[in-house]
Amino acid sequence: MxxxxxxxxxxxxxxxxxxxxxxxxxxxxxxxxxxxxxxxxxxxxxxxxxxxxxxxxxxxxxxxxxxxxxxxxxxxxxxxxxxxxxxxxxxxxxxxxxxxxFVDIDPATYxxxxxxxxxxxxxxxxxxxxxxxxxxxxxxxxxxxxxxxxxxxxxxxxxxxxxxxxxxxxxxxxxxxxxxxxxxxxxxxxxxxxxxxxxxxxxxxxxxxxxxxxxxxxxxxxxxxxxxxxxxxxxxxxxxxxxKHLEGYILKRIQLAGVYDALLKDTGLILPRTAAGNRHAYYLYVCRHAQRDRIIDELKQKDILVNVSYPWPIHTMTGYRYLGYRRGDLPHTEKAAKEIFSLPLYPSLTGSQQMNVIDTLKSIMKRLA
Ligand SMILES: Cc1ncc(COP(=O)(O)O)c(C=O)c1O
Known part of the structure; x- marks a missing residue:
């Protein structure tokens, strides 16, 4: 499925x-x-x-x-x-x-x-x-x-x-x-x-x-x-x-993120880092890896779809080239855009769906190691 x-x-x-x-x-x-x-x-x-x-x-x-x-x-x-x-x-x-x-981003939190x-x-x-x-x-x-x-x-x-x-x-x-x-x-x-x-x-x-x-x-x-x-x-x-359900939904997101954190921690993927003082509401669970595109392709072959937010930094897009920025001006932003992707995470994601994502990712990561 x-x-x-x-x-x-x-x-x-x-x-x-x-x-x-x-x-x-x-x-x-x-x-x-x-x-x-x-x-x-x-x-x-x-x-x-x-x-x-x-x-x-x-x-x-x-x-x-x-x-x-x-x-x-x-x-x-x-x-x-x-x-x-x-x-x-x-x-x-x-x-x-x-x-x-534009200012650049912190590469740990994006x-x-x-x-x-x-x-x-x-x-x-x-x-x-x-x-x-x-x-x-x-x-x-x-x-x-x-x-x-x-x-x-x-x-x-x-x-x-x-x-x-x-x-x-x-x-x-x-x-x-x-x-x-x-x-x-x-x-x-x-x-x-x-x-x-x-x-x-x-x-x-x-x-x-x-x-x-x-x-x-x-x-x-x-x-x-x-x-x-x-x-x-x-x-x-x-x-x-x-x-009326928002707070419950956020707690569910945090719980799902905790499961990903615990079970993916030794796979070689860079997992999301919570910035100081934050309660992360996990709109997206953003991971990072130099071979992102290969990981995404392999997940897709197993019918697991992931999201890339965002694959192109705005200062490099044709529509905003007139602002005068060049590639290299925002190095952390540009590098992250090539490496980040987010795993399925929403309140209705079931435990077995999440385990499927985790097991599939683990076997992909083992092959990449
Ligand atoms: C960071 C950010 N700002 C602004 C917007 C714009 O919101 P909307 O799509 O409701 O216009 C979005 C949504 O795509 C967003 O993610």
Whole structure:
């Protein structure tokens, strides 16, 4: 039986009754856009993250874009982030008219190397955008102290960080504004696109609310240029049901990661390293090996599918060549892109499926030794 990179059907089977009932309630309510479910989900998710305000939007990309716009980022500004991330981190920056600037990653955790931040700051730098990649947080103590010193804003990209903790603080609660994705594969994923902006600041909250709704505060009257980026009632209702299980799902992810850690530790694979102060939420269980492509091929032959996030650093992609980076500029990012891959890990992965992955990997690794 094939083992997928990700599979929502088993989870859905467990929650079907509640989710279908929530969908039915929305359809029967007579209200489809920006209603009670969106408001309640904004409150519930903000509370889960220990933040005051939430603004539901269309996607994680829009949450980043609207968050940056709310901070006033635009043409002429520079935003520091990493090249080892999903393309939307960078495309959201570019959509504001600002220029992304990259720092390299820590090769052990694949997260932003915060020791490189100060050297990347220029007169144009307006924001640092750390990405809490694969389910664990960037060192936000470093990011925030550097940002304070240079009086620049911080926006956390939490698309992969739902429920991750840094010294007890939730991802998304450690900066002026943060952005989440509810894309189906995410730790908290819906059945379509969705995202949320979180903030503690009323001014940023109200600005983000206007930006997602044509710049309007009052219906039909725009007080500024805005966009259309609304989370809809159906998705909010589904996400409210899924939020009830989020903590349990994260604990399951941590347990599955513990099994991989224990049983793969002497195989020659480099296993994920948890950064200091983190509760890793294991959005992805990222391994590393110089012969990655061969390992992936052999797993595929046994019907085990794995994921590579990300095979191409963004600064080397055709679409972003104009930024002026060259191969060799971010050596740790570039090397990791050739060697990392992630094993199947999601709450509905069964013990026997996981043992199948482990046994197959062990025999591949023995042959490679
Ligand atoms: C790190 C990161 N940032 C941003 C996004 C964008 O989220 P969405 O796909 O909901 O637009 C994603 C999802 O792919 C992501 O992984």
């Amino acid at each position: 094939s083992i997928k990179v990700w599979d929502y059907l088993v989870e859905y089977a467990h929650e079907k009754k509640q989710i279908n009932a929530a969908i039915q309630r929305v359809l029967d309510s007579g209200w489809l856009i920006l209603g009670n479910n969106v408001r309640e989900f904004e409150n519930e998710f903000a509370r889960y993250c220990s933040v005051t305000y939430g603004v539901g939007v269309n996607s994680g990309t829009d949450a980043l874009f609207i968050g940056l716009k709310a901070l006033g980022i635009g043409p002429g500004d520079e935003v520091i982030t990493v090249s080892n991330t999903a393309v939307p981190t960078v495309s959201a920056i570019v959509s504001t008219g600002a220029t992304p600037r 997260l932003m190397d915060t020791s490189m931040l100060e050297d990347a700051i220029t007169k144009k730098t307006r924001c640092i955008l750390p990405v809490h990649l694969f389910g664990q947080c960037v060192n936000m103590r470093d990011v925030n102290s550097i940002a304070r010193k240079h009086r620049i804003a911080v926006l956390e990209d939490c698309a992969q960080g739902h429920g991750a903790l840094f010294y007890g603080k939730k991802a998304g609660s450690m900066s002026a504004i943060s952005a989440f994705s509810f894309y189906p594969t995410k730790i908290l994923g819906g059945f379509g696109d969705g995202g949320m902006v979180l903030t503690r600041t009323k001014r940023l909250y109200e600005k983000a609310q206007r930006l997602r709704f044509y710049g309007m505060k009052k219906t039909y009257y725009a007080i500024e240029h805005g966009y259309n980026s609304r989370l809809d009632e159906l998705h909010a209702a589904i996400l409210r049901e899924k939020l």
